[in-house]
Amino acid sequence: MALVAMGMGFAMQGAAAVPGKDSVAAQSAAPLSTQEVYRLYANRSWIWKDGSGYFPAKERRFVASTGAGSKGSYAVGRWFIIDPGKLCFDAKWYAKGGASSALTCFSHREKDGVVFQKREPDGDWYVFKHARAKAGDEYRKLRPGNYVEAHFKRIEARLSGSK
Template structure:
């Protein structure tokens, strides 16, 4: 069960630490120092960034529903389909989290994933908790390499999630 749980956890977080975040760190070695001296985003600022939006990943997407702060996602990491259903929430100072149950062919497991956000001037920094590295998440004006460019208004998850859910429940 331990290997299975680890696999599901990797599915749950795979899209969130994508190449964009890693490249942003490599391109901006002083990001960590700037982020440390930046102010955490407020709860209202975080809600405005995410509610009613989808975060598109390399092999999946997550949707932050405005209704009851439901979080849904799908992934095809390493070609294995999985989907998640849970809730997202924000905490002070500047943290976005989502707790969801991830379902795959092998079974299901719960995962909690959190990201911290800080702002300095026109730059919002982000890092995955607890061990991630700070990177530039959003700039004003926006840059094409900003991770926030992968967050789009609307639900890009439900249709694919339903297909994956049906496939997994039928055993195909």
């Protein structure tokens, strides 16, 4: 369904997957602990090319919004951590064409201070955060606070007004 693709395509934007050396390095890396994954995401927004997702610690609620105008969508659900090193969010995505549920998960591993990430189940490992974070690291797109709310409310209002 196009809605699911729209809702799930967001998180990998900007993450340049390089299958070769990153995949090899990640295979010998150790999965992050539950606490390490929690510290990466709790009370932070993951900023995407056309939206963001917010991971508040309270009740582990997950909210997100992407796109604009008639192509806007928003999500409401929960985020959770599965050992070893896996972050998941299970959300219902709402768009002009209807609603659809999606479960999205990312695995995390670390070696020598470098954190690798891959989208499950079929993504390629890539460097999520270098030992000394670099400007292009996906990790830099995780920012403290809620960057979702205003955009989320605009899209939610627009979609409920179109029914």
